[in-house]
Amino acid sequence: MPKIIAVSGKGGIGKSTLAALITKFFSENTDKKILLVDADPSISLTLMLGMDPLKTLSNLREKFVTSAEAAQEAMFGDKHIRDTIYDECLQNGGRFNLLAMGRPEGPGCFCSVNELLRYGIESVSKNFDITIIDCEAGPEQVNRRVTKSIDDLILVIEPTVRSVQTALYIKKVAETYGVQKSFSLHIILNKIGKHDRTKNIKSILSSEGIKISGIVPLDENIAEYDSIGKSILDLSHESPSVKAVGEIFTFLYLQKEVNFVRERELDQQI
Numbered sequence: 001m002p003k004i005i006a007v008s009g010k011g012g013i014g015k016s017t018l019a020a021l022i023t024k025f026f027s028e029n030t031d032k033k034i035l036l037v038d039a040d041p042s043i044s045l046t047l048m049l050g051m052d053p054l055k056t057l058s059n060l061r062e063k064f065v066t067s068a069e070a071a072q073e074a075m076f077g078d079k080h081i082r083d084t085i086y087d088e089c090l091q092n093g094g095r096f097n098l099l100a101m102g103r104p105e106g107p108g109c110f111c112s113v114n115e116l117l118r119y120g121i122e123s124v125s126k127n128f129d130i131t132i133i134d135c136e137a138g139p140e141q142v143n144r145r146v147t148k149s150i151d152d153l154i155l156v157i158e159p160t161v162r163s164v165q166t167a168l169y170i171k172k173v174a175e176t177y178g179v180q181k182s183f184s185l186h187i188i189l190n191k192i193g194k195h196d197r198t199k200n201i202k203s204i205l206s207s208e209g210i211k212i213s214g215i216v217p218l219d220e221n222i223a224e225y226d227s228i229g230k231s232i233l234d235l236s237h238e239s240p241s242v243k244a245v246g247e248i249f250t251f252l253y254l255q256k257e258v259n260f261v262r263e264r265e266l267d268q269q270i
């Protein structure tokens with residue numbers, strides 16, 4: 001069964017970084033066909049991975065708006081809109097494909113791009129085993145049901161109360177409106193340093209009956225790659241963040257570990 005995973009949370013928390021590391025994990029440890037969706041109009045993930053910032057759904061939409069002929073052909077011609085999205089927007093990243101939303105030219109509303117994105121995710125993801133969506137910060141895209149058909153919602157937090165509040169709000173939007181099927185929720189605590197205090201956020205989460213699914217440490221190598229513009233897909237397996245994402249996703253998706261051992265380890269870490 002194809003699986004759709006959305007990565008969401010507060011701004012600047014590490015959503016794009018984690019979406020890239022999750023893609024790295026699946027592409028290096030499984031033979032699954034992977035689709036990575038850059039759903040953020042600022043296309044920072046696309047840029048982070050050194051891919052083409054012009055091959056976007058937004059540019060495709062622009063083409064439809066400016067050329068009635070192109071729209072006619074895409075909507076009513078022999079070619080299905082899904083195939084048009086495939087040809088015009090899908091980028092080959094080697095062991096994965098990338099679909100980027102992009103931004104509309106000039107001032108404008110994102111509604112129609114979000115609409116196209118929702119359609120794009122639904123139709124294109126059927127041809128992939130795993131789709132990983134890097135969402136725009138905050139609850140907006142969940143609210144617009146861009147993520148309505150997801151199987152797993154990964155909410156990224158850091159050791160701050162605000163990031164937990166945003167995550168809980170996104171969870172609520174997803175449960176009450178945004179996601180139209182049953183889905184699994186996983187909270188990932190990112191950028192954690194040795195001296196960070198986590199007692200407060202742990203107690204907020206536990207009062208909501210939520211446990212943290214995994215911890216990704218603050219990784220110097222990510223900062224270094226970021227500063228020289230190198231793709232984090234090339235990070236070594238020894239990098240603490242790559243190791244942590246590997247352990248979390250092996251447990252969550254490949255289920256090679258025993259449940260209680262993992263929970264005990266997590267409790268000791270935070």
Ligand SMILES: Nc1ncnc2c1ncn2[C@@H]1O[C@H](COP(=O)(O)OP(=O)(O)OP(=O)(O)O)[C@@H](O)[C@H]1O
Nearest residue numbers: 011012013014015016017137191217218219222226
């Ligand atoms: N585990 C980590 N260790 C060190 N730095 C990290 C880690 N995770 C993310 N970062 C850094 O934090 C910054 C924000 O990360 P990222 O762009 O992935 O966040 P985001 O949630 O996608 O942001 P936005 O809301 O703008 O889309 C980047 O400089 C990134 O390199």
Ligand SMILES: [Mg+2]
Nearest residue numbers: 015016040044
């Ligand atoms: Mg981002």
